Amino acid sequence: MMIRHIFAPRPDWRRRATQLGFAYAEIAGKPYWDESAAYEFSAAAIDAVEAATAEIERLCRAACAHAVAADRRDILGIPPSVWPIVTRSWQANEPSLYGRLDLRWDGVGPPQLLEYNADTPTALYEAAVIQWEWLTCAMPDADQFNSLHEALIAAWPRMGLPRRVHFAALRDAVEDIGTIDYLRDTATQAGIDARAIAIEDLGWNGRTFTDLSEAPIKAIFKLYPWEWLLRDKFGAHIADAPTRWIEPAWRLLLSSKGLLALLWELFPGHPNLLPAYREPGRTGGPEISKPLFGREGANIAAPGHTTAGPYGDEGRVYQAYAELPCFDGRYPVIGSWLIAGAPHGIGIREDATPITQDTSCFVPHFFRPDA
């Protein structure tokens, strides 16, 4: 069961957001956090999305192992020069902290994977904390699929990291900075000396990456995609530097939308997958085409919908087009979070169009444990 309810926003929601340091509750003067609606699920529905998330993660890990063993970089669109750093990272079992599956789901049939945000997922703080704070006010007797905060704090000590970890994002990206600040919050509570630095301020001293005090960076969480890191000038030093990167380089195997084609090849007909290929016209029906390394719904071409953006030269994947379900004229995507590889909660973003973009709103959810 999945129902969209209309709610009256709390009169003081902006003040509450500010108090919690939620700096991007409004983007360009429009609400990004939207508590004028919320989605209700049954407990059985929550169990279903949790199980589907775990199952898709299992498929994805198997796909990674296959890709590395069988040298499937072509289907993923990963250049040959980058492949060794990716495969070494996988073979070294470098742990992942987090990721988010974007699922198409109407609360009835099996949730289906639209894409895996495995490298730089955002919308985390609002999923972990902001929607919970809403729940305690608006639906105090209901529950929420959300143990993200606790899971993050529990995950950090299992990452095998040095005591000091740097956290980097683009200097002027408010949402990204909010995300790394929240992750620093959880890391700090796990006993890590969590230092913030702008990605533009990272230094290279000829032997190692450094922070602004010239201290070596032994481990870094970077909210900056691997394909951008490797394209940048300092990308040339990554293989030689003794730095742990979070997310690790093997997450490129999952963040490439070529993954969708690889999954369908390995697990054809799986109920949690949609048919997908690297070539157009093979799904047997309407298709949505996505750049292999596109972001935030940019450069998408779907029946009746196209979006602009800078991506697409790197190749595309063609996925069977299954339009998002529509509730009250809004199209929700379920963002299902994995922390250290296990499901720990969902966040919902909805849009007035079937294409979820960076302007799509975040709406809270709840369920009734005995429903």
Place this chain on the structure above:
Amino acid sequence: MRRPRTITLVIMGGGLATLGAVALGATSGRPCQPPPAQPGAPPANNTACQHTSGWGGYVGSGRSGSSSDASTSARGGFGASGGAHAGE
């Protein structure tokens, strides 16, 4: 009944905020579980990275932007790619 849950923040919102010791109990606790084993083999040989072009232009043995003086790092070597934000 909702499960017990307290969220403490030490950085966000200026830090030291605590949401709730709100009330409690439920199926969705979804308590933290140990991470699944991440399949893999022993580390591979340290294959040298070569290059092509674009983001495939990554060169494992490159020295672009490097500094020979360890006390003064070169900076500005990351952040040139992409757009206004990097999240997804």
